[in-house]
Every structure is written in structure tokens, then in C-alpha cells.
Amino acid sequence: MAIHGLIFDKDGTLFDFQQSWGAWFARLLDRLSGGDTARRDALAARMEFDLASSRFYPGSIFIAGTSDDMVAHIADLMPHETPQSMLAHIAAMKAEPAQVPALPLAPFLSGLRASGLVLAVATNDAEAPAHAQLKTAGIHDQFAYIAGYDSGFGAKPAPGMLLGVAQKMGIAPHLLAMVGDSTHDMAAGRAAGMHCIAVLTGPATRADLVNHADIVLGNIGEIPEYLSKTT
Known part of the structure; x- marks a missing residue:
């Protein structure tokens, strides 16, 4: 893979x-x-x-x-x-919540990029607050593209957002992985022809996600080890 x-x-x-x-x-x-x-x-x-x-x-x-x-x-x-x-x-x-990172995000995302991966965000939040929250977290510049439900591609679970982001990234869908915490994320990734990685830092349980994802991880920090075993 x-x-x-x-x-x-x-x-x-x-x-x-x-x-x-x-x-x-x-x-x-x-x-x-x-x-x-x-x-x-x-x-x-x-x-x-x-x-x-x-x-x-x-x-x-x-x-x-x-x-x-x-x-x-x-x-x-x-x-x-x-x-x-x-x-x-x-x-x-939307400007009020203090976003709680799943882990220290800046070094983690920098490490992914250093390994050669291109990163993007596709959220069913609106685009403007998504940009604002990622800037507040100090990780906005880690992403090649950031899309919200109002960015012109539609919302998940339809695949349009992911296909639009893939085009902006300049990478074919089958060479990308969708990383998310919901069945909507996994359905969108599957419909877009992407690899699907689920994480358990949202409300969904492993049982909710296991039949919709290629792998269910505890959090995004487990992605590098997973990719090292599957490539």
C-alpha cells in the first residue's frame, strides 16, 4: 500500500x-x-x-x-x-472553544511531512472557523489545503469534498488515506477510493467503526507505525 x-x-x-x-x-x-x-x-x-x-x-x-x-x-x-x-x-x-489536541500536534505533523507525506484537512465544519482553529493551534501551515462543508465540494459522507481536496493536493485518491473518527469520514473515504484510517478520539467506538475502516487506531499518533507496517 x-x-x-x-x-x-x-x-x-x-x-x-x-x-x-x-x-x-x-x-x-x-x-x-x-x-x-x-x-x-x-x-x-x-x-x-x-x-x-x-x-x-x-x-x-x-x-x-x-x-x-x-x-x-x-x-x-x-x-x-x-x-x-x-x-x-x-x-x-465557534470562536470560544479551546480545542484540546489529541496529542502534541505541531511536532507530530512536522514529522509526517518530513517523512514525505502531504497533509490536508477535510471537515464538516465551515471553512472559516476551521482555518481560525488551526491557526490558534499553531498548525495551520502544516496543511496543503483545508476544506469545509462550504468550500464548494459538498459535505461528508459524500465523496466530493475528499475528491476536491485530492485534486488540490495533486495526488490521486488511491494514494491518499482519509483519517477520521466517524462513519461519515469512513464512508466518504471509501466512496472516494481512499484508504480509510479510523481513530477513537471521537464519540464513536471501535465497534461503530471497525466494519467501515481499513484499520481502527487509538489516535493519530499511531499512524506512522501503522504505515511502516503496511508499505
Whole structure:
């Protein structure tokens, strides 16, 4: 297996999902509910989010969906808001979360690049916050290309985003690996003809991912050893 480049999902892959987004999402629900605890609880249930532990259940649409998907999913619970106003709330708060890296990212990504791999990011987050978060983490310059769901290629699990990123990287899809924490990531990678590497730093379990990936690793730090054994 020859792998010339890696396309990383962002949340749950480069960054630990629950630690990065759990408390933030609890604050978002408070803002959207306007202090109405019954509405907050209904929103949490619809979004498959445990308020007591500030953790997402594996099936939550927030994990792999886009902001547009989430707004459509809760619109009937929010008659006092428009989709545009809800998206504005989400966008305003996206600057708040302190992303928790899955491991020290700058030396790890530099090591991958030093080994000859080209790196990119493909996230179902919007492009602007993705760029901002990667800059805050000090790793933005490690990536040849960064795509969000609004970058013009569509969203995962459809393969368009990955195929578009592959084209920007100048590498044929079969020479790339998609690295992600969700079945959406794996489905997109498979449909794009890429190798699929799943990691367990998101809400999905090994059992959730094993039938969709070529390999399930604990975190991205195990990728170099895995590639050394398969190339």
C-alpha cells in the first residue's frame, strides 16, 4: 500500500471531540433556549447530548453533520428563531472553544511531512472557523489545503469534498488515506477510493467503526507505525 498523503478530519481526529466541544455545546444550548430549561432539555435530547456529563452520544448529528444540518434538525423546537439567527449564534460561539489536541500536534505533523507525506484537512465544519482553529493551534501551515462543508465540494459522507481536496493536493485518491473518527469520514473515504484510517478520539467506538475502516487506531499518533507496517 503506497500512501503519499493524509487527509484529516478536524474534530475528533486532530482534536479530542468530547473535551473540545462538550462544555461549549452545553453553553450553546443555554443560549439557544433563552433560559427555558424545558426547551434546553428538549434540544439536548434531540441532539443526543447528555447535559449531566456534557458529552455527546455517538449518534448525535453534531458529530458528523454540518451547522446547516443541525439547524434543520432542531428548527421545529425553535419557533422564535430563524435558521439564519441560529447559524449566527453558532458562528459567534465557534470562536470560544479551546480545542484540546489529541496529542502534541505541531511536532507530530512536522514529522509526517518530513517523512514525505502531504497533509490536508477535510471537515464538516465551515471553512472559516476551521482555518481560525488551526491557526490558534499553531498548525495551520502544516496543511496543503483545508476544506469545509462550504468550500464548494459538498459535505461528508459524500465523496466530493475528499475528491476536491485530492485534486488540490495533486495526488490521486488511491494514494491518499482519509483519517477520521466517524462513519461519515469512513464512508466518504471509501466512496472516494481512499484508504480509510479510523481513530477513537471521537464519540464513536471501535465497534461503530471497525466494519467501515481499513484499520481502527487509538489516535493519530499511531499512524506512522501503522504505515511502516503496511508499505
